[in-house]
Amino acid sequence: MSRQVIVIMGSPRKGRTLKVVKQFEQELQRMGEVDFQYIFLRDMQLESCRGCELCLAKGEQFCPLKDDRDNIYDRLMAADGTIFATPVYSLQVTALLKNLLDRFAYVFHRPCFFHKTSMAIVTQGVIGGDKVVEYLNELAAYWGYKVCPGLFLTVPWEKPLPGEEEKMNTAIKAAAARFHKLLTDPAPYIPTLKQVIIFRAVQSVHAVEAGLASDRQYYQARGWLTADYYYPTRINWAKKLIGKFIGHQVRRQSLQAKAARGSAPQ
Ligand SMILES: Cc1cc2nc3c(=O)[nH]c(=O)nc-3n(C[C@H](O)[C@H](O)[C@H](O)COP(=O)(O)O)c2cc1C
Structure with a gap:
């Protein structure tokens, strides 16, 4: 049975994070049939949250912003899994991804992504990736996802040294294996x-x-x-x-x- 996975790409460019996710996709494809789709947030029309709180208090349909939010929501709902992919920007997710998370804040109140698997894939230059993964893991759990422990990688600006490359490949392979396991596990997730x-x-x-x-x-x-x-x-x-x-x-x-x-x- 083919599974559908959506990648929410938070990087404003097709750079190192995309390269890591593409490699992750290849590893996952080796384990079974997976339909991988990408949502590049930089190409979406997604305005900044205005903080009116109407989505929280009255319902998300009252949001005054009419853009791609519901389209993204529908695609996440139709998928079996979601990858939240982002580089570390100033010790956090990128502004593009943060805006999406804020626009979906109502999901904290009314969780809905049950029986779907999520994973964070984060790249960093030096520091902060671990905290960003932790943050995305926690957020996805509140949204109802079965959370697969995320992956953060230090990706060098220059071509990686042979040892570094091997280490990254091993980490990506292991991440794909654990994501696939959870994605295809039919048992209902047991909450903490x-x-x-x-x-x-x-x-x-x-x-x-x-x-x-x-x-x-x-x-x-x-x-x-x-x-x-x-x-x-x-x-x-x-x-x-x-x-x-x-x-x-x-x-x-x-x-x-x-x-x-x-x-x-x-
Ligand atoms: C505006 C900006 C802020 C950054 N902040 C951090 C940071 O806080 N910690 C870090 O380790 N790397 C930081 N970096 C480096 C990127 O996270 C890293 O190079 C990443 O792999 C880039 O991914 P991309 O090619 O997909 O954009 C920053 C880069 C930019 C452009």
């Missing part, structure tokens, strides 16, 4: 304790508060106000218990806050 706790805490807030109506409706429509997690999966008893306990605490605090505002629930 942190993910279970976050789910329970947000669930408890929405069960009590009507403040963020679009989030609450989103949770309600998916049965998440009473579920153990976003989707059926194996969660061991300890995670369940801790998650429920924290959910209970958050619910209690939310009720107290609501009562203090003079609108105690029935």
